[in-house]
Amino acid sequence: MIPTTYAVARIEADPTLPIIRITRDFAATPAQLHRAHTDPELFARWVGPRSLQTRIEEWDARTGGCWRYVASREGVEFGFHGTFHEIRPDRIVQTFTFDGDPDGVALETLRFEDLGDGRTRLHAQSLVDSFEGRDAWLRSGMESGINEGYDTLAELMTDGAL
Amino acid sequence: MDQLSRVFAALADPTRRDLLARLSVADATVGQLAAPYDITVQAVSKHVKVLQDAGLISRDGPSHRRPVHLEAEVFDLMTRWIEHYRLQAEDRYRRLDAVLATMDDAGTTNPPRQESA
Numbered sequence: 001m002i003p004t005t006y007a008v009a010r011i012e013a014d015p016t017l018p019i020i021r022i023t024r025d026f027a028a029t030p031a032q033l034h035r036a037h038t039d040p041e042l043f044a045r046w047v048g049p050r051s052l053q054t055r056i057e058e059w060d061a062r063t064g065g066c067w068r069y070v071a072s073r074e075g076v077e078f079g080f081h082g083t084f085h086e087i088r089p090d091r092i093v094q095t096f097t098f099d100g101d102p103d104g105v106a107l108e109t110l111r112f113e114d115l116g117d118g119r120t121r122l123h124a125q126s127l128v129d130s131f132e133g134r135d136a137w138l139r140s141g142m143e144s145g146i147n148e149g150y151d152t153l154a155e156l157m158t159d160g161a162l
Numbered sequence: 163m164d165q166l167s168r169v170f171a172a173l174a175d176p177t178r179r180d181l182l183a184r185l186s187v188a189d190a191t192v193g194q195l196a197a198p199y200d201i202t203v204q205a206v207s208k209h210v211k212v213l214q215d216a217g218l219i220s221r222d223g224p225s226h227r228r229p230v231h232l233e234a235e236v237f238d239l240m241t242r243w244i245e246h247y248r249l250q251a252e253d254r255y256r257r258l259d260a261v262l263a264t265m266d267d268a269g270t271t272n273p274p275r276q277e278s279a
Contacts, residue, residue: 009252011244013170022248024255028262036261046257122255131167 006121018134022124030090030112030120037092037110044069052078063087067094090114096126104133169240172216177201178209185219185232192226 009024026033036042038061044054048071058068061084068081079099085107086093092110106126113121128134172178181195196206203226210230213219217236221228 009248009255011248011251012174013167018167022251024251026255026259026262028265032262032265033258035265036258042261042265046254046261049253050257134167 013134018128018131020126020134022122024122024124025115026120026122027118028120029118030114033112033120033122034089034092038087060084061087104128166240166243168212168216169218169236170244172212172218173240173244175209175212177206178213181206181209181213182218182232182237185230186234186237189229189231191229195230 006023006025009022012021012023013019014021028036036046040056040059040061043059044056047069048054052071052073054069054071056067056069058066058081060066063084063086065087066081066083068079071078071080081097081099082095082105084092084094090112092108094108094110096106096108097104106128109123109125109127111123111125113123115121173182177199184190184195192207192210193203195210196203199206207226210219210221214221214230218233218240220231220233222231
């Protein structure tokens, strides 16, 4: 029952560490996938939702280099920054911080697994520094229409239902 | 481990997702749940315990003969939350698909840019 293809993104959380893993297959070579992650012009084209403009402010995609980009929508800006800890053809390790939560830092490891025939499996892992941090991070993506869901969840937890 | 992590761990397993899908139709005992699978009742019982610890299902008492009940409210909330996150990732990767589709073999002929020392 274990899926052998990941045509759509599969997500899993490590039960013992505050890690989220996402696995996804692409019709591209590892080199192409690598380039889409390290070329700032290409990266800006896919990283953010279409409703956001992505502006790369710093981008030094080599081991030890730093990056910073700003996503904006109708004058509201969200900045993100980090460093490229290590860049290799089959692996990118980088830190990730949202300006709005400067004490929070995620360690992201991307691995490009060559499946042959021009296909590559992306293994993306994000490690944050606490389970609370992971929850907060997940919640941060829930801006539209789902926040009431979190409020309900908080109520359930307060009520001892969870 | 916190609650969300337990739910994540519980939902990560395809057998447990299948169990939840069946419980969304009707309550069932562990024996009934185990019937369609090639795995033992004991193995299903372990899956049920994981789901129970995550708050996704409940049972009136410890006996295996008691029917297992889906906690629909918790289940809906958690799956919506996690699914939303997953869909955001999937949306991002569909945009990446589109970018990759525009690339020729440059990815292979032009190795990732190297900064000159």
